[in-house]
Amino acid sequence: LPEAKDVARSRLDLLEHWLNDLRGVGLEQLPTPALLIDHDAMIRNIAKLAGYASSQDVRLRAHAKTHKSVDIARIQMNYGACGICCQKVSEAEAMVEGGIKDILVSNQVVGEAKIRRLAELARRARIIVCVDDGDNVDRLSRAATVAGSTIECLVEIDVGSARCGVTPGEQALRLAAHVAERTGLVFAGIQAYHGAAQHVRLHADRKERIEEACALAAGTVLLLRKSGLSCGIVGGAGTGTFQFEAASGVFNELQCGSYVFMDADYQKVLGENGEGIGDFENSLFVVTEIMSKVRSGNAVCDAGVKAHSIDSGVPRVHGRADLTVTRCSDEHAVIVDPHDTLVPGEKLLLVPGHCDPTCNLYDNYIVMRAGKVSDIWPVSARGLLM
Amino acid sequence: LPEAKDVARSRLDLLEHWLNDLRGVGLEQLPTPALLIDHDAMIRNIAKLAGYASSQDVRLRAHAKTHKSVDIARIQMNYGACGICCQKVSEAEAMVEGGIKDILVSNQVVGEAKIRRLAELARRARIIVCVDDGDNVDRLSRAATVAGSTIECLVEIDVGSARCGVTPGEQALRLAAHVAERTGLVFAGIQAYHGAAQHVRLHADRKERIEEACALAAGTVLLLRKSGLSCGIVGGAGTGTFQFEAASGVFNELQCGSYVFMDADYQKVLGENGEGIGDFENSLFVVTEIMSKVRSGNAVCDAGVKAHSIDSGVPRVHGRADLTVTRCSDEHAVIVDPHDTLVPGEKLLLVPGHCDPTCNLYDNYIVMRAGKVSDIWPVSARGLLM
Numbered sequence: 001l002p003e004a005k006d007v008a009r010s011r012l013d014l015l016e017h018w019l020n021d022l023r024g025v026g027l028e029q030l031p032t033p034a035l036l037i038d039h040d041a042m043i044r045n046i047a048k049l050a051g052y053a054s055s056q057d058v059r060l061r062a063h064a065k066t067h068k069s070v071d072i073a074r075i076q077m078n079y080g081a082c083g084i085c086c087q088k089v090s091e092a093e094a095m096v097e098g099g100i101k102d103i104l105v106s107n108q109v110v111g112e113a114k115i116r117r118l119a120e121l122a123r124r125a126r127i128i129v130c131v132d133d134g135d136n137v138d139r140l141s142r143a144a145t146v147a148g149s150t151i152e153c154l155v156e157i158d159v160g161s162a163r164c165g166v167t168p169g170e171q172a173l174r175l176a177a178h179v180a181e182r183t184g185l186v187f188a189g190i191q192a193y194h195g196a197a198q199h200v201r202l203h204a205d206r207k208e209r210i211e212e213a214c215a216l217a218a219g220t221v222l223l224l225r226k227s228g229l230s231c232g233i234v235g236g237a238g239t240g241t242f243q244f245e246a247a248s249g250v251f252n253e254l255q256c257g258s259y260v261f262m263d264a265d266y267q268k269v270l271g272e273n274g275e276g277i278g279d280f281e282n283s284l285f286v287v288t289e290i291m292s293k294v295r296s297g298n299a300v301c302d303a304g305v306k307a308h309s310i311d312s313g314v315p316r317v318h319g320r321a322d323l324t325v326t327r328c329s330d331e332h333a334v335i336v337d338p339h340d341t342l343v344p345g346e347k348l349l350l351v352p353g354h355c356d357p358t359c360n361l362y363d364n365y366i367v368m369r370a371g372k373v374s375d376i377w378p379v380s381a382r383g384l385l386m
Numbered sequence: 387l388p389e390a391k392d393v394a395r396s397r398l399d400l401l402e403h404w405l406n407d408l409r410g411v412g413l414e415q416l417p418t419p420a421l422l423i424d425h426d427a428m429i430r431n432i433a434k435l436a437g438y439a440s441s442q443d444v445r446l447r448a449h450a451k452t453h454k455s456v457d458i459a460r461i462q463m464n465y466g467a468c469g470i471c472c473q474k475v476s477e478a479e480a481m482v483e484g485g486i487k488d489i490l491v492s493n494q495v496v497g498e499a500k501i502r503r504l505a506e507l508a509r510r511a512r513i514i515v516c517v518d519d520g521d522n523v524d525r526l527s528r529a530a531t532v533a534g535s536t537i538e539c540l541v542e543i544d545v546g547s548a549r550c551g552v553t554p555g556e557q558a559l560r561l562a563a564h565v566a567e568r569t570g571l572v573f574a575g576i577q578a579y580h581g582a583a584q585h586v587r588l589h590a591d592r593k594e595r596i597e598e599a600c601a602l603a604a605g606t607v608l609l610l611r612k613s614g615l616s617c618g619i620v621g622g623a624g625t626g627t628f629q630f631e632a633a634s635g636v637f638n639e640l641q642c643g644s645y646v647f648m649d650a651d652y653q654k655v656l657g658e659n660g661e662g663i664g665d666f667e668n669s670l671f672v673v674t675e676i677m678s679k680v681r682s683g684n685a686v687c688d689a690g691v692k693a694h695s696i697d698s699g700v701p702r703v704h705g706r707a708d709l710t711v712t713r714c715s716d717e718h719a720v721i722v723d724p725h726d727t728l729v730p731g732e733k734l735l736l737v738p739g740h741c742d743p744t745c746n747l748y749d750n751y752i753v754m755r756a757g758k759v760s761d762i763w764p765v766s767a768r769g770l771l772m
Binding site for chain 2: 001002004005007008009010011012014016031032033034065069070071074087088090093094097098099107108109111113114131133135136147158162163164165166167195289290291292293294295298300302303305306307309310311328329330331332334344345356357360361362363376377378379380381382383384385386
């Protein structure tokens with residue numbers, strides 16, 4: 001019998017070979033379920049936010065946790081991003097290997113092995129990391145010293161999400177001063193990301209939350225400045241709120257990720273006049289196939305929770321207002337089909353409920369331009385959690 | 387710059403190399419988040435169900451959609467499973483390559499390319515597939531004829547889940563007769579899986595649903611027999627209900643999957659006297675690390691929805707009744723820690739809410755025996771959806 005690991009590896013080889021045969025084919029010929037990018041829609045999204053950030057005189061440090069793709073990170077850099085964000089050391093390692101040289105790990109890095117890898121990575125690229133704990137700062141300092149590298153630190157402040165981050169103000173100042181005293185580290189600014197505000201549905205509610213976040217960030221920046229600690233980076237913002245941070249005069253780096261693809265949940269987040277936020281288009285789809293159509297009123301497709309993440313709700317059927325996904329199990333989704341139009345084998349495009357964890361399910365993107373497959377892109381950092 | 391696909395491939399190589407370095411280490415040295423198997427607990431689960439099936443004189447065709455692992459499928463076969471179930475053709479291909487020669491694709495296979503692959507696979511192994519549509523049967527027949535293989539078909543009947551499957555009775559008979567007439571196909575029996583009943587909390591409620599399913603299956607088997615169509619396989623059952631199907635005298639193949647690992651949701655499914663079902667143990671864990679402990683009353687760990695699936699609820703913290711996971715985002719989970727015992731870097735074991743889609747997130751299992759890493763097993767069919 002072959003070794004199980006060789007089976008796994010040979011499956012990946014076969015999959016790659018197989019996907020490469022898809023170049024030039026249209027939607028009807030695609031295997032299902034598969035993860036599709038509408039290339040031109042994605043480029044328009046990337047250009048739109050790049051143009052907006054430039055017009056507001058803030059930098060865009062696009063978040064690669066959404067796509068985990070070296071190809072897309074390179075495009076974002078080509079469109080003027082100052083760098084990218086990652087959430088994990090292993091994600092950052094993949095991006096550095098792919099040629100991205102300015103990376104914020106927008107997270108706490110804990111554990112000796114991870115800290116050592118981060119310090120080693122900082123020899124090959126500009127590496128910035130978030131901190132909210134003095135002992136963690138000391139460990140980063142020792143590792144950077146051993147590696148002969150410099151790690152830049154953002155003191156993360158909690159601006160309302162009650163997740164990571166110290167209290168804005170004095171607590172942030174003490175930690176920033178602690179960073180500034182340590183060898184191998186540079187105090188680079190603050191991280192003030194309000195994750196919990198991104199998906200709040202109403203414009204006015206998001207605005208109110210981000211105004212509070214901006215006030216907390218501004219107060220902290222001022223306090224730090226008075227102590228001689230200047231914030232090169234005041235970072236935060238996501239696809240749901242970036243306009244508020246950009247207009248604040250406090251933030252100078254936006255960390256949007258989902259804008260490249262959008263998803264069904266972000267499309268429920270409304271702009272000032274009830275329109276969608278930021279005018280971004282859906283550019284990410286799961287192509288699925290009807291596998292069973294027995295009962296009147298519904299049909300079953302072949303994309304369940306292993307094909308798209310339902311943590312933020314079920315997917316929407318693209319371009320088919322008559323169809324509604326109601327139930328998802330591991331390998332099936334039930335679609336209400338009131339006019340019984342669906343037939344087995346029929347292809348549909350699903351807009352995933354949540355793009356980030358959906359992309360993390362796939363090894364490859366099928367990239368389409370003008371209705372034909374133009375490229376296969378690996379999800380370079382898929383599964384890299386450590 | 388390197389090709390993005392080479393970056394992805396080299397990351398997998400590095401990951402494999404890195405994990406192989408873990409042999410012999412204990413929990414405290416593991417990278418996080420990672421997917422852990424308690425080997426001996428898993429073996430006890432496998433032995434327990436194998437013994438039960440044997441004592442009830444029914445076959446066990448263990449479902450590989452849970453673990454997607456060639457290593458575990460081989461162990462299940464060694465413990466007497468008659469074969470395995472898969473949900474996807476690509477999953478079955480990986481298992482055949484790994485030496486498993488008796489596979490039910492417990493699903494409809496639709497789409498010409500998939501049907502062709504299934505027919506080709508049937509040259510290398512016994513392949514059984516579910517059908518609920520006459521046109522699909524014709525396509526399977528043509529593909530098997532072209533491939534020079536034989537595909538065995540189970541007519542799937544809907545026994546209460548309202549997902550796939552024809553109506554029990556006459557409609558099933560018509561489709562079975564249709565299968566029996568086609569070249570390249572063999573009518574092998576019926577599929578009567580009641581997915582919706584598996585997670586129903588109360589014993590009496592599950593019993594009632596499965597008694598209905600058994601009556602529908604029994605009636606269909608009888609009707610078929612009268613028409614000269616004998617059911618070699620009457621298949622169904624999962625971890626939540628297998629005792630009912632096994633005792634029915636109608637079912638002869640059980641298709642349990644989750645019993646190897648169990649999960650937080652299945653542990654809410656209660657036996658007759660309020661105890662857990664089947665006396666299975668948790669053998670699957672996500673090892674996570676506290677990454678932030680700033681606020682009193684809670685802490686944040688590094689395993690979010692990219693590290694475990696929350697489609698059936700948040701994970702449980704193993705062995706720590708004082709801790710409760712409350713919120714999960716992509717790369718974080720917030721843990722209520724009322725006595726403020728957690729410190730950054732501390733390791734915890736999470737019991738995933740739902741094992742199947744959690745396993746599908748990882749490229750490898752870290753296998754532990756007696757508290758040390760004994761093996762790294764690939765999740766052989768990870769991401770194989772097609």
